[in-house]
Amino acid sequence: MATRPPHPDWDDLDPAEDAPGTVVDRLHRPLRDLRISVTDRCNFRCRYCMPREVFGTDYAFLDRSAVLSFEEIERVARRFAGAGVTKIRLTGGEPTLRADLPALVALLRTIPGIEIAMTTNGTLLARLAVPLREAGLDRVTVSLDSLDDATFRAMNDVGVPVATVLAGIDEAAAVGLPVKVNAVVRRGVNDGTMLALAERFRGSGHTVRFIEFMDVGTTNGWRLDEVVPSAELVAAIDARWPLRPVAPASPGEVARRYRYADGGGEVGFISSVTQPFCGTCTRMRLSADGRLYTCLFATEGVDLLGVLRTGADDEALDALIQTTWRARADRYSEERSEATAVLPRVEMSYIGG
Numbered sequence: 601m602a603t604r605p606p607h608p609d610w611d612d613l614d615p616a617e618d619a620p621g622t623v624v625d626r627l628h629r630p631l632r633d634l635r636i637s638v639t640d641r642c643n644f645r646c647r648y649c650m651p652r653e654v655f656g657t658d659y660a661f662l663d664r665s666a667v668l669s670f671e672e673i674e675r676v677a678r679r680f681a682g683a684g685v686t687k688i689r690l691t692g693g694e695p696t697l698r699a700d701l702p703a704l705v706a707l708l709r710t711i712p713g714i715e716i717a718m719t720t721n722g723t724l725l726a727r728l729a730v731p732l733r734e735a736g737l738d739r740v741t742v743s744l745d746s747l748d749d750a751t752f753r754a755m756n757d758v759g760v761p762v763a764t765v766l767a768g769i770d771e772a773a774a775v776g777l778p779v780k781v782n783a784v785v786r787r788g789v790n791d792g793t794m795l796a797l798a799e800r801f802r803g804s805g806h807t808v809r810f811i812e813f814m815d816v817g818t819t820n821g822w823r824l825d826e827v828v829p830s831a832e833l834v835a836a837i838d839a840r841w842p843l844r845p846v847a848p849a850s851p852g853e854v855a856r857r858y859r860y861a862d863g864g865g866e867v868g869f870i871s872s873v874t875q876p877f878c879g880t881c882t883r884m885r886l887s888a889d890g891r892l893y894t895c896l897f898a899t900e901g902v903d904l905l906g907v908l909r910t911g912a913d914d915e916a917l918d919a920l921i922q923t924t925w926r927a928r929a930d931r932y933s934e935e936r937s938e939a940t941a942v943l944p945r946v947e948m949s950y951i952g953g
């Protein structure tokens with residue numbers, strides 16, 4: 601067992617008190633969440649994620665045969681639920697591009713005790729909200745980086761207007777899906793439009809979460825001077841609409857939450873660069889081609905697909921999942937430095953954010 605480095609999030613945890621049956625990693629973090637990338641393809645070319653110079657016509661996306669089938673995903677998800685996972689998030693690439701996605705949600709719904717969420721760019725949500733809700737989706741996070749049309753079109757780089765995403769958000773809300781809105785903030789690109797975004801969703805019941813631009817992958821031209829520290833945004837929003845901090849609902853929560861003092865709802869800040877939250881990270885990631893990743897900034901995954909397709913029984917799958925989690929000691933965001941910046945990393949569109 602690795603020695604646990606001192607950390608404010610860990611100091612009150614006694615390793616001897618890890619609940620029996622819980623699978624914990626080398627830093628005593630339990631496995632609770634599974635993010636499943638259902639495709640590595642996307643209809644956007646967000647410059648911070650899939651810049652078109654790299655992900656253009658020549659890019660080698662995964663072959664259909666290399667991608668996990670719905671039955672394979674359901675089988676794996678069921679094993680994860682047995683290992684303590686209570687939340688599954690479907691992501692990508694753009695998850696709604698996967699044909700017949702509601703059928704996957706319906707399959708996952710048969711697993712007892714899990715919440716099913718999805719992160720999407722919202723372009724196909726107006727059409728899919730009803731079937732996804734009927735299949736059993738519990739909640740949705742919609743990415744929307746600006747309400748300014750020119751800024752948003754430039755960021756998605758395929759000319760999709762803001763109105764398309766807003767229509768998706770409205771439809772999701774209309775069918776009863778709780779909605780969160782994610783915005784990646786880049787200095788000099790969309791930071792000047794963040795107060796307008798906060799204002800638009802104040803009082804709507806939809807929480808906006810402002811995300812620091814992260815150094816995921818190796819193709820998005822990340823620079824520290826384009827990161828707007830969340831503290832700066834908190835101060836700007838607080839100056840306009842006073843904010844009060846809200847305690848996390850659960851220990852693994854990634855966003856620091858605030859509520860508007862006047863009752864206008866909540867906002868969140870995901871500050872992986874300036875306030876890393878590795879200490880409470882309970883997430884495993886499954887790529888579309890069936891590799892397991894223990895960190896968003898991982899270099900290599902563990903081949904689950906190969907094991908699945910060579911006829912592994914449930915016991916072998918359980919052993920692979922548990923061994924992978926138990927070996928985990930990742931805390932990249934806390935160790936980020938000039939030395940880590942040059943390490944190879946998988947792309948966000950492949951692993952799913």
Ligand SMILES: C[S@@+](CC[C@H](N)C(=O)[O-])C[C@H]1O[C@@H](n2cnc3c(N)ncnc32)[C@H](O)[C@@H]1O
Pocket residue numbers: 642648649691692693694695719720721741742743782783784811812813814815816820948949952953
């Ligand atoms: C990779 S996307 C996949 C799901 C879907 N296509 C979407 O955009 O919501 C998941 C989340 O990661 C965020 N993201 C992508 N690249 C990022 C980066 N470099 N820094 C911070 N967040 C990023 C996106 O904005 C999105 O909210």
Ligand code: SF4
Pocket residue numbers: 642643644645646649650692693694721743949
């Ligand atoms: S952030 Fe989402 S929508 Fe944008 S390119 Fe990446 S996967 Fe596509």
